[in-house]
Amino acid sequence: MREFxxxxxxxxxxxxxxxxxxxxxxxxxxxxxxxxxxVFTCDTVNxxxxxxxxxxxxxxxxxxxxxxxxxxxxxxxxxxxxxxxxSMKKADEELFRSIMRGIKxxxxxxxVRVAGGDIDFSPILTIAGFAVGSANRIITRANxxxxxxxxxxxxxxxxxxxxxxxEEGFERQDLPYADRLYTPEPRIKEGLxxxxxxNSLTDISDSLAISAHLLSWASNVKVVIEPEKLDLxxxxxYVDKExxxxxxxxGGGDYELLFTAEDSxxxxxxxxxxxxxxxxxxxxxxxxxxxxxx
Amino acid sequence: MREFxxxxxxxxxxxxxxxxxxxxxxxxxxxxxxxxxxVFTCDTVNxxxxxxxxxxxxxxxxxxxxxxxxxxxxxxxxxxxxxxxxSMKKADEELFRSIMRGIKxxxxxxxVRVAGGDIDFSPILTIAGFAVGSANRIITRANxxxxxxxxxxxxxxxxxxxxxxxEEGFERQDLPYADRLYTPEPRIKEGLxxxxxxNSLTDISDSLAISAHLLSWASNVKVVIEPEKLDLxxxxxYVDKExxxxxxxxGGGDYELLFTAEDSxxxxxxxxxxxxxxxxxxxxxxxxxxxxxx
Numbered sequence: 001m002r003e004f005x006x007x008x009x010x011x012x013x014x015x016x017x018x019x020x021x022x023x024x025x026x027x028x029x030x031x032x033x034x035x036x037x038x039v040f041t042c043d044t045v046n047x048x049x050x051x052x053x054x055x056x057x058x059x060x061x062x063x064x065x066x067x068x069x070x071x072x073x074x075x076x077x078x079x080x081x082x083x084x085x086x087s088m089k090k091a092d093e094e095l096f097r098s099i100m101r102g103i104k105x106x107x108x109x110x111x112v113r114v115a116g117g118d119i120d121f122s123p124i125l126t127i128a129g130f131a132v133g134s135a136n137r138i139i140t141r142a143n144x145x146x147x148x149x150x151x152x153x154x155x156x157x158x159x160x161x162x163x164x165x166x167e168e169g170f171e172r173q174d175l176p177y178a179d180r181l182y183t184p185e186p187r188i189k190e191g192l193x194x195x196x197x198x199n200s201l202t203d204i205s206d207s208l209a210i211s212a213h214l215l216s217w218a219s220n221v222k223v224v225i226e227p228e229k230l231d232l233x234x235x236x237x238y239v240d241k242e243x244x245x246x247x248x249x250x251g252g253g254d255y256e257l258l259f260t261a262e263d264s265x266x267x268x269x270x271x272x273x274x275x276x277x278x279x280x281x282x283x284x285x286x287x288x289x290x291x292x293x294x
Numbered sequence: 295m296r297e298f299x300x301x302x303x304x305x306x307x308x309x310x311x312x313x314x315x316x317x318x319x320x321x322x323x324x325x326x327x328x329x330x331x332x333v334f335t336c337d338t339v340n341x342x343x344x345x346x347x348x349x350x351x352x353x354x355x356x357x358x359x360x361x362x363x364x365x366x367x368x369x370x371x372x373x374x375x376x377x378x379x380x381s382m383k384k385a386d387e388e389l390f391r392s393i394m395r396g397i398k399x400x401x402x403x404x405x406v407r408v409a410g411g412d413i414d415f416s417p418i419l420t421i422a423g424f425a426v427g428s429a430n431r432i433i434t435r436a437n438x439x440x441x442x443x444x445x446x447x448x449x450x451x452x453x454x455x456x457x458x459x460x461e462e463g464f465e466r467q468d469l470p471y472a473d474r475l476y477t478p479e480p481r482i483k484e485g486l487x488x489x490x491x492x493n494s495l496t497d498i499s500d501s502l503a504i505s506a507h508l509l510s511w512a513s514n515v516k517v518v519i520e521p522e523k524l525d526l527x528x529x530x531x532y533v534d535k536e537x538x539x540x541x542x543x544x545g546g547g548d549y550e551l552l553f554t555a556e557d558s559x560x561x562x563x564x565x566x567x568x569x570x571x572x573x574x575x576x577x578x579x580x581x582x583x584x585x586x587x588x
Contacts, residue, residue, distance in 0.1 A: 006390050006413050013394050014408045019375075023410035031375060031409065033428075034328040040409040042377040042424060046416060081313075081325060083336040085379070085422035096300050100307050114308045115316075115323035118422070119300050120338040126414065128379035128422035130336060134327075 025218065026140035027071040027203055028133070039133040041071035046126040052163055052181055054172040057095050059182050060127060061102025067205065068129035069110050069186035070255040074203030075140065076195020077133030079112035079188060084129050087122035099127070110188050137195065141211075144200035144219035144273045148260035151267035153190050155234050156208050157244065160251025160291065165238075176238060184255040190266065191257055198261040207250045207290025211258045212279040219260075222276030225249075225286065229270050249281065252291020319512065320434035321365040321497055322427075332374075333427040335365035340420040346457055346475055348466040351389050353476050354421060355396025361499065362423035363404050363480035364549040368497030369434065370489025371427030373406035373482060378423050381416035393421070404482050431489065435505075438494035438513035440569045442554035445561035447484050449528050450502050451538065454545025454585065459532075470532060478549040484560065485551055492555040501544045501584025505552045506573040513554075516570030519543075519580065523564050543575065546585020 011024040020037060021030035028041040045051070045063050055063075064084055072079050084103060088096065096119075107114050112131065158177035165175055172178055187203070194201055200219055204211045212223045227245075235244035260273050279286040305318040314331060315324035322335040339345070339357050349357075358378055366373050378397060382390065390413075401408050406425065452471035459469055466472055481497070488495055494513055498505045506517045521539075529538035554567050573580040 005387065006385055009387065009391050009394055010411060013391075013398050014410075017407045017409070019407055019409055023377075023408060029375070029377075029409035031407070033374075034330075036328075038332075038374075038426070040375055040377055040426065042379050042410055042412045042422075044379040044381065044412045044414040044422070046381065046414055049415065080327075080332075081323070081334055083317075083323075083334055083424055085336050085338040085424075087338065087340070087381075087416075087418075087420055091300055093299065093303065097303050097307075100303055104307050113311045113313055113325070115311070115313055115325065115334040116336050117304060117317065118336045118338045120340055120420065120422075121343065122340060122381075122416060122418045122420055124381075124416045124418070126381055126416055126420065128336075128338070128412070128414075128424075130377060130379075130422075130424035132332070132334065132426060 039077035057098035058102035065106035073191035081115035150271035157247030159253030333371035351392035352396035359400035367485035375409035444565035451541030453547030
């Protein structure tokens with residue numbers, strides 16, 4: 001998997017920084033500040049890996065905001081500020097303005113202030129996004145309890161389905177869930193509500209499989225997805241059942257949340273937490289793979 | 295100048311965000327949080343524009359920390375956390391580890407916690423750095439007063455002198471101020487002390503000329519550099535007097551601070567603030583130019 005080897009180096013060097021939740025342990029880092037916690041995250045998108053065919057420049061900006069805020073959503077944090085560093089081929093004012101408009105739109109929609117940025121030059125259009133939020137309590141992927149039920153905020157696989165349809169030659173207007181691919185929405189409100197009662201929480205950016213593995217490792221538990229609970233009808237309209245399950249488990253780009261709680265009135269129940277380790281769908285191991293950046 | 299046209303777009307779109315000091319108005323944005331201000335900044339370095347010949351990978355990391363913290367220094371803020379987004383050609387563990395070691399070294403030296411990062415892939419090695427600090431009061435480049443004296447924290451032009459010597463074929467070991475070019479140090483402690491009494495403050499990253507122009511615009515004053523006050527002896531050892539003045543005014547990469555105050559026991563006095571507009575050295579206008587990124 002893409003950066004997981006490199007993340008081990010980060011963990012080794014920075015795993016013991018004086019933070020309440022350090023880098024590499026969760027989607028975001030937590031640091032107590034006065035009576036609250038500040039929550040920090042950083043996420044980068046670039047045209048090689050993250051901008052599907054037919055994506056509009058405004059949507060590049062929205063995507064940059066969405067991926068950074070999704071980490072805050074996965075930390076139950078309220079967004080405070082967003083900053084971005086853009087690397088562009090050249091000083092193209094129209095492109096720049098469109099990207100900034102997208103950032104402004106999505107920042108307003110998710111109630112985060114844009115507190116600055118930087119412009120650099122590179123052959124690959126890249127937007128590094130940085131978000132700071134606040135939270136009353138720490139919730140991460142590290143506290144799932146044996147006996148918890150496993151939930152997601154919405155059906156998965158829609159973005160990946162669309163991405164693969166594009167690869168097969170479909171046009172944007174033919175995609176059933178184009179919005180999910182081009183303008184994903186970070187689950188900020190949901191994250192804030194879930195943080196009030198859940199034991200563990202994380203976002204799903206690469207795939208359900210990867211988020212579930214990270215949760216299993218961090219919480220030292222076994223994650224069991226119950227196949228009979230999975231509703232794949234949003235996918236089986238377009239692909240066969242086997243492919244639908246593949247998209248649901250291993251597809252990326254949905255930016256939904258995964259959480260565990262004794263019980264929940266929110267979200268869709270998809271499984272349970274048991275003693276042990278690993279991630280399973282029924283009795284079958286779920287692989288550690290998902291949307292790859294390159 | 296590089297991104298100034300684009301920064302106008304940022305100003306237009308984000309100049310009225312609900313921040314105590316918004317993006318584009320200063321080196322950093324300020325936002326009140328409880329009894330203090332949080333201070334946010336973002337700065338990017340890449341191998342095309344920012345890493346001189348013979349620079350070591352650890353120094354890439356140190357540079358990324360230095361440029362972001364220099365913005366906090368120029369805001370009189372105490373650094374709290376640093377995050378980085380690295381774009382690399384490939385998952386080169388040795389290079390990555392060296393860069394991260396440099397980040398760790400400089401973070402420890404300047405007492406900032408590393409709160410995370412992101413890894414992406416791009417043909418150009420790029421490190422976007424984000425820093426958050428805290429401050430008791432707001433100090434920016436926007437409050438210089440007529441009658442203030444103008445100060446810098448140390449003699450300027452050393453980094454640019456070395457850069458140009460490299461271009462002329464000198465080796466790293468031949469450079470008189472190699473440390474200033476390869477491992478600049480953000481003036482954090484100085485910034486905190488200056489913020490206690492100064493009226494305006496900013497860092498000098500591109501050039502004294504550019505920082506002085508930005509201060510002049512923001513404060514709506516005339517900046518007069520007094521040539522008889524400039525000690526150029528650190529440069530005239532190596533170049534003639536005319537070139538020395540050019541390096542002092544227009545050279546980049548020193549990461550010192552520029553500030554104005556009624557009087558100061560810190561720093562080197564180089565001029566004064568008058569009613570009017572523009573930047574002058576004696577009676578001669580100082581151009582708006584400096585270190586260019588491309």
